[in-house]
Amino acid sequence: MACLRAISRTLAQQHSRCLAAGSLDVAAEQTLVAAGSRISAWWRPSGVRAFSVAPQDSGESISVTFKDEKDGTEQTVRVAIGKSLLEAAHENEIELEGACEGSLACSTCHVIVEDQDYYDKLPEPDDDENDMLDLAFGLTDTSRLGCQLKCQQFMHGIVVRIPSSTADSRLA
Numbered sequence: 001m002a003c004l005r006a007i008s009r010t011l012a013q014q015h016s017r018c019l020a021a022g023s024l025d026v027a028a029e030q031t032l033v034a035a036g037s038r039i040s041a042w043w044r045p046s047g048v049r050a051f052s053v054a055p056q057d058s059g060e061s062i063s064v065t066f067k068d069e070k071d072g073t074e075q076t077v078r079v080a081i082g083k084s085l086l087e088a089a090h091e092n093e094i095e096l097e098g099a100c101e102g103s104l105a106c107s108t109c110h111v112i113v114e115d116q117d118y119y120d121k122l123p124e125p126d127d128d129e130n131d132m133l134d135l136a137f138g139l140t141d142t143s144r145l146g147c148q149l150k151c152q153q154f155m156h157g158i159v160v161r162i163p164s165s166t167a168d169s170r171l172a
């Protein structure tokens with residue numbers, strides 16, 4: 001029993017350290033969560049509080065990866081549910097422009113969703129977003145505006161690319 005508690009504690013500590021360092025990929029995170037859940041269910045005696053290896057995955061935040069086509073850098077960050085990808089980028093000093101600060105007037109927050117499956121699950125862009133997207137640099141079939149995409153649980157693990165250039169529609 002003491003041994004299992006120690007393993008559980010180690011898993012939880014490793015998970016927290018990786019999250020803090022931003023070095024935990026989605027597959028590794030899911031493995032840790034599954035292992036922690038199995039151990040918790042196995043050894044938990046009545047009255048003992050089960051530990052959770054993924055408190056931040058309880059619907060409060062998700063993992064989002066930004067790939068910057070300008071310099072090839074890639075960064076995975078935790079984003080609170082309800083925050084836009086633009087807000088997430090700015091909070092983490094990721095270079096996603098957002099010149100009009102989310103007022104749907106510039107298209108400089110253009111991002112490209114890498115995985116079609118994620119893209120298909122996103123809410124449809126409204127007419128205003130589509131109008132702005134039409135003016136975006138390097139438009140693709142999976143393009144969206146980062147200021148309009150609010151993070152939801154199903155987006156956990158999404159990867160978006162930031163195009164190598166932007167077009168500020170206000171200057172067109």
Ligand code: FES
Pocket residue numbers: 086097098099100101102103104105106107108109132145146147148
């Ligand atoms: S920040 Fe300008 S349209 Fe998104």
